[in-house]
Structure formats: structure tokens, C-alpha cells
Amino acid sequence: MPKTRKLQLSFAGGEIDTQMYGRIDAQQYQSGLATCKNWLVDPRGSIRRRPGFQRVASSLDSTKKSRLIPFTFSVDQQVAVELTDQKARFHTNGATIVWADFKEFQREDLNQTDDTIGFVNEHGFVDGDAITFYAEDHSFSFLPTPFSDPDGDYFVRVVDSKTIQVFDQATGGSVVQITSFGTVGKKFYAFKRGATDGFVGGARIYKEWDNRTTPDCKARHRNGPGTSRFCLDFTAGQDPGRRKFEQGESVELVDQDGNDVPGIPKPLYVDRLAGNVGALICGGAQNSQSEPFSFGLRTKLEYVNTIAGGQPNTWINDTTLTAIKNNAANNVTEIYVRQYWQKGDLAYLPGDGPATTGIPSTEAHRVVRIEANTASAEAVQNKFVTQIGENSSSLESDGAFSVVSPFLETELFDIEYDQSGDIVTLTHPNHQPQELRRYDTLNWDISAIDFSPKLPAPTLFPGVPVRGQAYLITKFDGSDDQTEFIVNDGEIMAAPFAVGDTVYIDNTGTSSIPSTGYYSIANVRITTVSGVDVANKVRLRAENGESVSGTSTSTGTLSGINMYYTVTNADPDEVYVVTAVDERGQESFASNEETVANNVLASPGASNDLQWTGVPGARSYNVYKKLNGLFGFIGQVNHEAGTSAYQFKDDNIVPDFSQTLLIPDEEVDESFQPRASARFEQRRCFGGSDALPRTLFMSRSGTESSFSYRLPTQADDRISVDIASREAHVIRHIVPVQDLLLMTQQGEFRVTAINSDAITPSTIALRQQSYVGSNSVHPQVVNNSVVFCSARGGHAREINFRIENQGYLTGDLSLRASHLFDGFTLDDLAYSKAPVPVLWFVSSTGKLLCLTYIPEERVLAWHQHETEGTIESVCSLSEGSYDNIYVVVLRGSNRSIERLVQVREEELKDAVYLDASVTIDGTYTGTGTLSVQSTALPIKDSAVTITSLDDAGSTATPGIFSIADVGSAIEFTSGTSKHRVTIESFVSATQLTGTLQSDFPGDLINTPTSTFAFARKEFSGFAHLANQVITVLVDGERTESVTVSDTGTVTFKDFAVKICGGLSYTSQAKTLPMSLEIEAGAQGRTKNVNQLSVRVEDCGALKVGMDEADTKSVEELKDTELKTGEFRTHVPSTWDEDTQVVIEASGAAPASVLNITTQISIGD
Secondary structure (H helix, E strand, O other): OOEEEEEEOOOOOEEOOHHHOOOOOOHHHHOEEEEEEOEEEOOOOOEEEOOOEEEEEEOOOOOOOOEEEEEEEEOOEEEEEEEEOOEEEEEEOOEEOEOOOEEEEEHHHEEOOOOEEEOOOOOOOOOOOEEEEEEHHHOHHHOOOOOOOOOOOEEEEEEEOOEEEEEEHHHOOEEOOOOOOOOOOOEEEEEEOOOOOOOOOOOEEEEEOOOOEOOOOOOEEOOEEOOOOEOEEEOOOOOOOEOOOOOOOEEEEEEOOOOEOOOOOOOEEEEEEOOOOEOOEEOOEEOOOOOOEOOOEEEEEEEEEHHHOOEEEEEOOHHHHHHHHHOHHHOOOOEEEEEEOOOOOEEEOOOOOOOEOEOOHHHEEEOOOOOOOOOOHHHHHHHHHHHHOOOOEEEOOOOEEEEEOOOOHHHHHHOEEEEEOOEEEEEEOOEEEEEEEEEEOOEEEEEEOOOOOOOOOOOEOOOEEEOOOEEEEEEEEOOOOOOEEEEOHHHHHHOOOOOOOEEEEEEOOOOOOOOOEEEEEEEEEEEEEOOEEEEEEEEEEEOOOOEOOOOOOOOEEOOOEEEEEEOOOOOOOEEEEEEEEOOOOOEOOOOOOEEEOOOOOOOOOOEEEEEEEOOOOOOEEEEEEEEOOEEEEEEEEEOOOOOOEEEEEEOOOOOEEEEEOOEEOOOOOOOOOOOEEEEEOOEEEEEOOOOOOOEEEEOOOOOOOOOEEOOOOOOOOOEEEEOOOOOOOOEEEEEEOOOEEEEEOOOEEEEEEOOOOOOOOOOEEEEEEEOOOEOOOOOEEEOOEEEEEEOOOOOEEEEEEEOOOOEEEEEEOOHHHHHHOOOOOEEEEEEEOOOOOEEEEEEOOOOEEEEEEEHHHOEEEEEEEOOOOEEEEEEEEEEOOEEEEEEEEEEOOEEEEEEEOOOOOOOHHHOOOOEEEEEEEOEOOOOOEEEEEOOOOOOOOOEEEEEEEOOOOOOEOOOOOOHHHOOOEEEEEEOOEEEEEEEEEEEEOOEEEEEEOOOOOHHHEOOOEOOEEEEEEEEOOOHHHOOOEEEEEEOOOEEEEEEOOOOOOEEEEEEEOEEEEEEOOOEEEEEOOOOOOOHHHHOOOOEEEEEEEEEEEEEOOOEEEEEOOEEEEOOOOEOOEOEEEEEEEOOOOOOEOOOOOEEEEOOOOOOEEEEEEEEEEEOO
16 A cells, blocks of 8 residues: 655645635645634745734723724824724724723722722822712712712822722811712722823813802901902803812903903912802802802902912902903903813813703713813803813723714724824715824814815905096087097196097096096097197097097086096906915915906006905915906915004006916815725825715815815816716725725726826826726725725725736635635725735624735735634734734624734743733832841741832832732742742731742842732633633643633632633634645545644644544643644544645644645555
């Protein structure tokens, strides 16, 4: 019986379809696999086990789908944007971006015996910090009592690094008694008030008051009774949101323009607080005429009187303010309080709902971000709503922040996007195009694109005509075509007329002859005036060639008729507009039109003088004049700092029609809703709106949002062009590569320039390149290729430029693995470049279908990846040296964000090969040190004291120990050996007592060390896997199967420092039916594998066999040690014709297979 060996050197062909099984001659067959599940194919030929999906966070709303898109703001800093129903939030480096000041605790962390709050992580508070409380889902009713008062102010007393008590200065500094434990299952947060992290600037919010005297306002100074009866009264209609002042708080008074109020010093200080609900109460005195109100602010203001030794004993009162407003010289019509917002302030948002008994608990908000200063009191409410309300960052139940998005859950996977700088453009046919902007880590915004110019239009005032030389007509002689008009003698002597001259008559008198208009001189008669011959009698011919006749044969006396000398029959009425131009040369819309009537600019000395208001941000102003229906450029005036009004003189300037007035495209306005966007050759591109589905719009060159044009058309004007085709096309994607590609549901088009290097309105051309069509999945650019998902058939396609064809050709990337695609759809796509170029497709089956893809080398290898759940979305982020993969996965009813990290682990304890996994590491990474102190021999079971010290090892430093550490252990390292101390008691935040678990080396006794770790038997953080059996890798030394408790904890018999727990999955590779280098490749002959060798690298446990149901472990490979080399094993086998080898890995360790060698017996 013949025997032979079969060596499969490479797996770079990836998984191929059964339809390829007959092609044993194909290169892909020799390196292909029948199944490649949860293995990544390396283009060099090996397969490596897919790393596990690490848990990042629950999705923003587990009941609704989420979609991930990448946001890049530097080469090594990227964010996964999670879009869900009308909200967005952000993840990076395996974590959700959160408000760092929010410290989480739950009702189980409250202790009624000693009134303490324990936090999930180190709280970072110091004694005396002012804090407030926040509850999951924004409901204060969930909070423990007494913290359910949304307006309460509390202060910190530190117990240890994770525990505090709370006290209240108003009650003499006594500890606040915890009387209830809040709502089961809810998370709570303590929040440090007044911190500045997360602010963009110290924003000013102006608060209007009603400066009236109220009979009950007998406010008292803290050192004795006062005489002022003046209160600040803020009502619901006046106050934009902050509920109350703080006693002693510094504020200022400003007028209606935000300026200081004359005669009022600053700062002022809040002297007394008063009631904020119910009857009007101020300074402790109750109004006998109680007047209920929705909510408001009552306070009295004082300022420091330096004459009285600097004591704050002088008050602002009603008389003072009334006098200021009544003094016209002050120009003060309204007075506001300027109050500085702090993070943690309670805010009531206008429009949230009625507030008849104070702020409703479910409608109150904490201020977590304040953006820019408001410009004036009039802008306060809109600014407040913008920054704290609808389009703002808000706190989510897990301490993360989110921004409001206009997109509904049903629209998420039809959103198209492109990025430029710190702006991602989001488009959908149901919405105006949106911009997702990043200002800093904790400052994001989604808002509609404003296509209007960034500069406002100037305001043009009525022009002032400056007339030219006028000649007064005083009388006329005759009533026929010989009628002569007599010009004022003195004027005619200065400027004699000649036959053929053109003149303009301005008739404002009572005679109808000659009427206003242009005439030519038909005859001039010289008469003698005072002994001088003058040409003061002229006959006029109208523009129609007829002579102008009088009404009688007698001499007529005239008045109010002026004749102007000119050179052309120009319109005496001129129409002007002005535009503002910024530093980048972007022009505003035109000002209002102004007409200067009846001024002949062609007349010597004539001009039209124009004036307009300046525009903030302008660099210059362009002036345009209308001629024949078009506005042409006639001049420019530079903007000057400090100048509010600008002038221009038109002394008959001829308009330049090479620069005409910009005309906005009426299609691109607030109703414009395109499907796709891109940027190409310094133009912003949009297309695919429902109104104009096959129209491509490109902005004016060098602009982001100007879609205007000129007449006649200029090269830098906006471009609007339609796809000309017999089929109905809808633009779904606009992809900039070597050319601009338009991808519709019917085909692919190339946008080029005709006889030019640049695309302009006159050179643009669209040529169809292929007839495949794409679905709504965002395409990916891979080197010079574009990868997209076909509109029909569910296949992955590529399109790239072929120089030999001078055009673009498409190819089917799914052809050799069509069994993965046929009958399904592709719903999302991402591309990772490193360590291996891979395309990650989300299939409607809930799997990831991945392609190792290097187009220039024609490397195409498919591999599929599945998990216990359904993968719904994917994106790739560059994090460090490699690209990591983020997914949205639905496991049962829980939807979460998870991350696949592609870094190669150096030690087994760092491996993550479990899904939905959580890694907890007790290794200390801070700057402090610990000292194990003992006066006796450090032998096993000896009692010791452990003290925390600073990095110099000399001063006791709190911040490392917590009362929760009792019952755990601390592990110290000496060389390569590890030694543990179990913690017996908590003495203080700087000291513990413990028992040695082994004999300790001398270098660990009474010597500060920073090399230590906390070891525990119980770990929390697995609530998402509650009541499930999970696999845990413990300290890289063993794996255990444990059941997660209903509260999300796992418990071990022994201590552990680092654990990685999650759901196990199986990585399976199956070779193709075996072909041998004998006659007919041994096809049709039975074969039996006697022995199998696998060459591996950094590999844990493996199983091999000839059938998925009958595999055998490779004895030398274990999950507790990574090995490299060739390992031989006998496999259970039977005689068959296909003879396929199965390789599986399902533990918590990595595996990498380089090749397989089989020893085969060949039958008949």
C-alpha cells in the first residue's frame, strides 16, 4: 500500500467555495481552506487565532441598534462614534469617553451604620470638596435619602481612597445621615462642584431680574439686621435655568449690552439666600401677602466698602438701580446679574415642561460643559439651550457624555460620511447634511450645515448723488421744429455747446417741455449778450430723431429745467450692492439694493457716494453696480479696525463683468438633503437627494459651504451636473481617489475634466465605468482600489484604475467564497491596515466576513468570524502600532460595544482570547510605595504591618488603601519569586495589618517597594454575563470555568492578581479535499492519514482530527504555556476520498499555525 507525505505550506488562499473543489490545479486551491472560522489569515501564509472581543460598554440604548463610524483627529488618536437613536457618544482605547469628575457608586456601596459611601474606583476627593449627586436616567428620585434633594450642597470628609462621608456646613459640619438606599439596580454618581475640567471657557450667563421692592424683603446682614428692602426676583420666564445662587458667591451687574453698570462696583457678593418655592421669602422674613411662583431666585447683593475696613457691609438697593436707569446719560434700559456657571450647577432647561412646584426632578440637568461667552443679554436663553440643551453634551447613566443627533434608529445604516480635519460630514436623504465636530476630548457637537456665507451682509445706506455741471434753461421760443431753448447766459458762456452733443434734461418744473430724458443738439444759434457773442440758443432733437417743439409761437418762460452735458445715453438711475470678504476670500451675500436716481454720472464732476456698515470678521468690501440686469464689480474698500462705516465714490466707473455678483444655488439651502458627500480638488461635493437623485453638486473652489455662481460662469463657481443615462440613477456614494467616483445603485461613474487639468463648470464630464451598482454600505479605499458592496447579490466588489484600459474596471472579490455571501446581504464595512490589511464585512447572518486583501499583490483570502451573538456594526481605529476593531454585538437582549485588539501579546497572562471579556489587573501602577514592617523573623503566618509611603519612601501617603481591602492580599515581587500577605484589618488610609503567606526574603521587609499588586478572590465587573458560565484565565497560569453571580461577581478558591474572563469560542480550520502529486492528484482514491504534524508559533492548546466531531488534543500544547515548533500527533482517522484535516483551538490562549504535514496511506 503506497504511502506519501502532504505538506500544506500556506493558508493564504483562505476559505473557498465548494464550487472550487474541482480546481485542484488552481494556486488558491493549494493554499486554501474549506473552513476558516475565527482564524485570521496572514498574507505570508499562516493562520492566527482571532483575539477575543473585549467588552467596552453597554450600548447607549440596548433596546435599539447602534452604528459605529471612525473619527480621526490625529495619526494615532481616533474615536469610534456610536450613533444610536437621536444620540451619539464616543469610545477610544477600549473605553467610553466619560466625564472624569463623575464618581460611580450603587446602593450596595452605602453603609447606614457609619454613613459612608464606597466608590467603584478611587474617588480622588479631598477633605472639604463641594460635591453634588447625580442619578442614572437623570432622575433625582432614584438617589438615596437625603441626597435626593437635587439642590442640596454637600461636602466631602475622606475616609479612605474609595470611601467618603458627607457633611453639611449648614448643620454645623455634622455627618449627613443616610436614611434610605435609593432605587435597586440604579447607578449613582458624586460630582465635584466648581471644577474646571471639561470647560471650553468660563462662560457668562446673564440673568434678568425684576428690580422691584417687595414688602417682605427685610433682608438681614449676617452681622445684624439690615435696612434694605430690595430683593432680586428671578421668575421662570426671566431666568434661563440656574436655580439658585451660593451664599458669598461673586457676581456682577451688567446692562442690556453686557457692559458694566455705571456707578456699581464689582464684584458684588450674595449676602443672603431665600426660599425658592412657595411663598415669596427673602432673607428669612416671610411675606404676609404670600405670592406663589413657579421657581425663582431671591437674594440680596452687597459689596465691599473699603472705608469701613473692607467689610462687606454696603448693599445694592432699589433706589440706586432706579436712579441709574432714569439717568439718560447712562444709556441703561435693563439691568442683569452676571453669574458664572460652574460644573455641577443645577439647570432647568426652558421647554422641558411646567415647573409649578420647583424644578421637576426628571427634568433637572447638571451643567457639565460651558462653551463660549454669550455676546449680549439678548442671546442668553438661546445660548444656554444650545450648550446645555438640545445640541449639547449631556450625562448618560454610565457617566459617559452624549450629544444629540437628528438620526433615527431606522436611518443609521443609510448614513454616509466623510471626514476633513476635525469635522465628519454625515448625510442622509431625510435630513440636512450634518457636521460632527470635535472641539476637544469632552466637547463634541452635531449640527446642520449652514450653507449661507460665514460673514453677514453689510447694510447699505441710501446713496447720495453728487450732480455734475448743470445749465439752467430759462425760456423757449417757437412752437414748431424751429423751437429754440435759451440757456442761462452766464452758464452757457462757461461751456458752449456744439451741434451733435448729447445732453440730459432733468425737468422738475411745471412745463412739460422739454421732458426729462436724453437729447442731441440739432442747432446752435449765437446771440450777443452784453456785447459778447454766446451760443445760448439751441434746438433739441429727441432720441427718436424728432425735433422738440414748443406749445405756442410765443416766448415761454421756464423754471426747474436743468441741462447736463454728457457723452452717452446712460441710465441716470444706478443700482448698487456691497458684499463683505473675509481673510480666505470668501464673500458674503449681497447687501440690500440701493438706487441712486436721476444723476448723470457721465456729466463732468458727477458721482454717487455710497456708505455702509462694517461687518465683524471682514477683510474688505466689494462694491457692485447693475448694468443690463447684472451686477458687475466696480471697486473694493479695505476693512479697518475701529471703523464702523465705509464710503465709496462711483464717478462713472464701468462695471467689470469678469467679476459679477455671486448668485446662491436655490437647490442648496436649508431643505437640501443629499445622500452622499466628499471633498475633491478643494471642493465640497454632495449628491443623491430625493429631489435631485442624480445631480452632483460641487462647492465653489476653495470653499466648504458656498454653492454660488456668477453670470457669466467663472472657473471657480459651484458646479451642478446631472448623470446622463437611460437608467434612473441615485447617487449613493462619492469617493475621491485618482478621480472622483460616483457610485449609484445602477453603476459607477468617473468624474473628469475635458481638455483641462482642473474640473470647472465648463470642463466637467461624467463617464460610466461599470454597471454593477452599490448598496448603502460605506465603501473603503484600499491603496488605489475602492471596495464596495454590490446593490444586488450581496457580494463584495472592487473597482480600480487600469492604465492599460485608461479607465476603471470592477471585480468580484467574493467569487471564490460565494457560499459566504449568496442569499445574504452585507450591512457594514471597515478596513484595518495593520498588522495585516483586512476588510471586515458585517453579514446579515450576524458574522464578520473578513478578507485579507493586498490588491497590488493579488492577495485575497477570506475568513469568517462568529461569536455567541449577532454582530451588527464594525469600525476600525488606529490605536498605537496596530488597528483595532470595534463592533456592536447583540448577545441575547443585551447590546454592547466590544473591541478586538490585534497586538501580539508577549506573555500568556496578557492574552485575551475570550469574547465579551473583562480584564481586571491588581498590579499597582502608581508612584507610591509600600513597606512590610516587622520586628520578628518574616516567616510564614507572621503578623506584619503594611504602610503606604510616598515615592521617596519617607512620608505616609493616603490613597492606596481602602477598607474594602480587608480579606484580600497584597503580592510582592522579589526577583522572579512572588510573596503574598493576606490583609487582616484596616487601620487607616495609610496602614493595614496582615499575615505572611510564606517566608519573606529580607529585601521585602522594612524596605519600601513599588513592585506589588493586590490579589483577590472575588472580582466584580461581569454584570453583563450574570448567571452565565464563563471561562477565566487566571494570572496566565490556569483557566477555570466559573458561574457569574446575579450581581456580576466571580469567586475563586485562591487569590488572583490578574484575570481575564469571558465567553469561550472555537477557532476552526479545515483543509480542502486532499490532492497529491500522483496520477490525477489521487482524486477518486481512498486515503487514510496515519500521522499529522503541525508547525506553530506562540501557540497554546490545539486539537486536530479528520472530522469536527472527533478531534484529539496535541499533548505537548497547553493553554498554560505558549510554545513554538513542530509537534507530531496521531489522529483518529478513517478511509475516505476527501481526507480533510481539522484544526481547532477553543481555550483562552493564542494559537498560530504555520503549516501542516500529513503522512498518508493511499488505497484503491
